[in-house]
Amino acid sequence: MKNVYTVKQVNSYIKNMFTQDFMLNRIYVKGEVSNCKYHTSGHIYFSLKDESGTIACVMFAGSRSGLSFRMQEGQQVIVLGSVSVYERDGKYQLYAREIVLDGAGLLYEKFEALKKELSEMGMFAPEYKQPIPRYARTVGIVTAPTGAAVRDIINISTRRNPYVQLILYPAQVQGEGAAQSIVKGIRALEKAHVDVIIVGRGGGSIEDLWAFNEEPVARAIFDCRIPVISAVGHETDTTIADYVADLRAPTPSAAAELAVYEYREVKESLYAYEDTLRRLILDQATRERGRAEKYALRLKLAHPRQKLNEKRQYAAELENTLRGRMDTALTREKHRLALCVEKMKGLSPLEKLSRGYSYIQDEKGKNVRSISQTEKESVLTMFVADGKIRAKVDSTEKLEYPGKQEEEKRFGRE
Numbered sequence: 001m002k003n004v005y006t007v008k009q010v011n012s013y014i015k016n017m018f019t020q021d022f023m024l025n026r027i028y029v030k031g032e033v034s035n036c037k038y039h040t041s042g043h044i045y046f047s048l049k050d051e052s053g054t055i056a057c058v059m060f061a062g063s064r065s066g067l068s069f070r071m072q073e074g075q076q077v078i079v080l081g082s083v084s085v086y087e088r089d090g091k092y093q094l095y096a097r098e099i100v101l102d103g104a105g106l107l108y109e110k111f112e113a114l115k116k117e118l119s120e121m122g123m124f125a126p127e128y129k130q131p132i133p134r135y136a137r138t139v140g141i142v143t144a145p146t147g148a149a150v151r152d153i154i155n156i157s158t159r160r161n162p163y164v165q166l167i168l169y170p171a172q173v174q175g176e177g178a179a180q181s182i183v184k185g186i187r188a189l190e191k192a193h194v195d196v197i198i199v200g201r202g203g204g205s206i207e208d209l210w211a212f213n214e215e216p217v218a219r220a221i222f223d224c225r226i227p228v229i230s231a232v233g234h235e236t237d238t239t240i241a242d243y244v245a246d247l248r249a250p251t252p253s254a255a256a257e258l259a260v261y262e263y264r265e266v267k268e269s270l271y272a273y274e275d276t277l278r279r280l281i282l283d284q285a286t287r288e289r290g291r292a293e294k295y296a297l298r299l300k301l302a303h304p305r306q307k308l309n310e311k312r313q314y315a316a317e318l319e320n321t322l323r324g325r326m327d328t329a330l331t332r333e334k335h336r337l338a339l340c341v342e343k344m345k346g347l348s349p350l351e352k353l354s355r356g357y358s359y360i361q362d363e364k365g366k367n368v369r370s371i372s373q374t375e376k377e378s379v380l381t382m383f384v385a386d387g388k389i390r391a392k393v394d395s396t397e398k399l400e401y402p403g404k405q406e407e408e409k410r411f412g413r414e
Contacts (some may be wrong), residue, residue: 200231263328
């Protein structure tokens with residue numbers, strides 16, 4: 001009997017054949033979406049059909065990053081994926097990894113390839129980004145001379161600051177020759193030495209925006225010495241120019257707001273800064289005036305005239321003190337002198353003489369205090385209160401007086 005195979009074996013064999021087919025592992029399939037269902041698990045089940053047939057498709061939840069829109073019935077799409085066999089049902093189906101709307105698939109691949117190449121060359125690196133000047137005086141615009149984009153930029157710029165000069169380079173932004181026109185505009189405005197350049201246009205399909213995905217435009221933006229703001233399409237549109245530019249604006253209107261500063265806000269800020277500066281200057285002046293007054297007072301206290309007055313007052317106080325002490329000492333000494341005078345009066349010979357006593361001297365001028373110091377016929381001089389008397393000794397007589405011995409002791413005699 002010939003070989004007999006199970007259903008599983010046949011399905012596995014067929015699946016293996018699909019797996020080994022290189023073309024079926026990475027294939028683009030174009031068709032109309034049919035029977036599209038979003039499962040609660042996150043998987044998407046749908047069919048692709050054309051006038052001749054239908055193929056079942058599935059996109060697992062892990063591949064949903066390859067889908068940038070919500071699929072709907074009747075859409076014409078291009079699906080990138082692999083064809084394989086689902087063994088349980090014995091049916092082949094397309095396992096989708098990426099899905100794009102028809103017409104944009106090839107351009108999208110080209111876009112991703114150029115994006116990867118330029119990224120590897122470092123043209124998207126943040127260190128090459130130039131800062132956008134905060135206060136631009138001239139703004140260059142590379143866009144179509146007609147259309148909503150240029151009108152929005154002019155309206156926003158005029159409203160924000162009517163003193164900023166806008167220089168428009170009327171470029172072709174769509175169709176054949178658009179990329180070369182944009183490059184010429186960027187280089188022309190660079191030679192004009194504007195402060196910042198806005199490159200952009202209004203929204204559209206990927207085909208309409210493709211000029212901004214061209215490599216010459218990317219290189220012109222990267223090589224430009226003037227900061228470039230890209231403003232291509234709407235907020236959800238992204239082009240190569242957005243990655244290379246120094247700053248990406250979601251819309252042309254937003255680009256105008258980023259490039260042109262708000263004149264009134266700056267004016268109000270300047271007024272506020274002026275008020276703040278005036279207040280700070282006044283506060284500083286008040287503090288410095290207080291310090292100056294304090295230093296003036298210290299200088300006045302330290303002035304030589306002040307020191308001289310203090311020393312003069314101190315000298316006057318010392319003089320008064322000295323005079324007081326001298327007066328006290330003089331009074332004390334006068335009192336002592338008066339006492340001494342009184343004592344001297346008691347010892348003065350003249351005082352004695354005025355009381356009736358006399359003072360006797362011999363011929364040699366010696367004081368005669370005893371009869372033993374005289375001889376008969378010797379001449380004596382006697383001093384009395386009003387003069388002196390010369391007398392000759394006739395005779396002497398010894399007498400004894402009470403208290404004589406104490407008197408002799410007083411005068412040093414026995």
